[in-house]
Amino acid sequence: MKNYQGTGRRKTSVAQVRLTSGTGHVMVNKLPITEYFPIEIYRKDALLPMALTNTDGQFDVFVNVRGGGKSGQAGAVRLGVARALLEYNEELRSVLRPAGVLTRDPRMVERKKYGQKKARKRFQFSKR
Numbered sequence: 001m002k003n004y005q006g007t008g009r010r011k012t013s014v015a016q017v018r019l020t021s022g023t024g025h026v027m028v029n030k031l032p033i034t035e036y037f038p039i040e041i042y043r044k045d046a047l048l049p050m051a052l053t054n055t056d057g058q059f060d061v062f063v064n065v066r067g068g069g070k071s072g073q074a075g076a077v078r079l080g081v082a083r084a085l086l087e088y089n090e091e092l093r094s095v096l097r098p099a100g101v102l103t104r105d106p107r108m109v110e111r112k113k114y115g116q117k118k119a120r121k122r123f124q125f126s127k128r
Contacts, residue, residue, distance in 0.1 A: 004059075004087040008079030010105055013068035017080030019088065022060030028077070029065060042074040049082040049101045053092050079104060 004019040028036035037043045065073045082101040096102050110119040
């Protein structure tokens with residue numbers, strides 16, 4: 001029984017994904033995925049690479065994810081699963097690359113600037 005590993009990042013979230021041959025159980029931080037991601041959109045996003053490659057029931061997925069919010073964590077899990085699947089079979093790249101699941105999303109929160117309310121929002125200007 002071989003393990004395949006992948007690390008995914010999105011915003012400030014980091015996910016360490018381990019695939020082992022099994023029946024399709026998905027555990028995120030020692031909880032079933034339905035408990036950890038109660039919103040279905042996040043579950044679908046996280047497991048998109050497995051749906052694209054038709055490997056849904058072949059692997060048990062174990063994920064440790066930390067940092068950020070649920071959306072960023074789901075994106076991190078998606079990248080981690082995709083990278084682990086590539087370790088399992090390099091030929092899946094031709095399916096995963098066009099779907100865009102192998103690309104690390106570089107968008108991060110812009111820092112707040114001094115003298116301003118937020119990163120770009122300014123305090124109200126008064127001429128008089």
